[in-house]
Amino acid sequence: MSTQFPMTVAGADALREELNELKTVRRPKIIADIAEAREHGDLKENAEYHAAREQQGFCEGRIQEIEAKLSNAQIIDVTKMPNNGRVIFGATVTIVNCDTDDESTYTIVGDDEADIKASKVSVNSPIARAMIGKERGDEFVLKSPSGDVDYEVLEVEYV
Structure with a gap:
């Protein structure tokens, strides 16, 4: 059973905007950065690749966090x-x-x-x-x- 958390309409809108930004702008940019870094060769010593993968982890974690918050939000107007x-x-x-x-x-x-x-x-x-x-x-x-x-x-x- 999930607990509902109170949230204002403005707060929910701000989270939706951030989620949209992460999914449509940040995620594709990170994927492109990973692809570019892969082209540089050896992945073991490729700092750009590791940095891009780390950013991908942060981005995906934030997307999951926002989706969870919105799914458990009780939006009060x-x-x-x-x-x-x-x-x-x-x-x-x-x-x-x-x-x-x-x-x-x-x-x-x-x-x-x-x-x-x-x-x-x-x-x-x-x-x-x-x-x-x-x-x-x-x-x-x-x-x-x-x-x-x-x-x-x-x-x-x-x-």
Whole structure:
């Protein structure tokens, strides 16, 4: 029995694009590189051949990994859900630190999509777990190594 992993529509699209790139561009180039390296002769001492074979292994491994992720993905499109103001997977949430009044906006995404520089946090991260289920105006405490931090949910968007 396979476990389903949550993924946003954008995350699934990005994986499909990468898979297409690997299959239609990288794989044929690597095959051509291997064929060219074979023409150089002795394969035992042919660095280009060994490098191309190594690249082929990485490429094929990534293709299998992406196909597995997509086959086990539970794609969630929050734009098609009615916004009841509750923080759920895929929601974009604006919070404020109750002590410093610093505002932050995060989108809760799957593990593979998380990118803190793009304000995308994994559904399994401590801050996402603390926010899930909260509504606009709710306060929550984030337990961090430097101590507990109080936050308030300012806005919940399903975009």
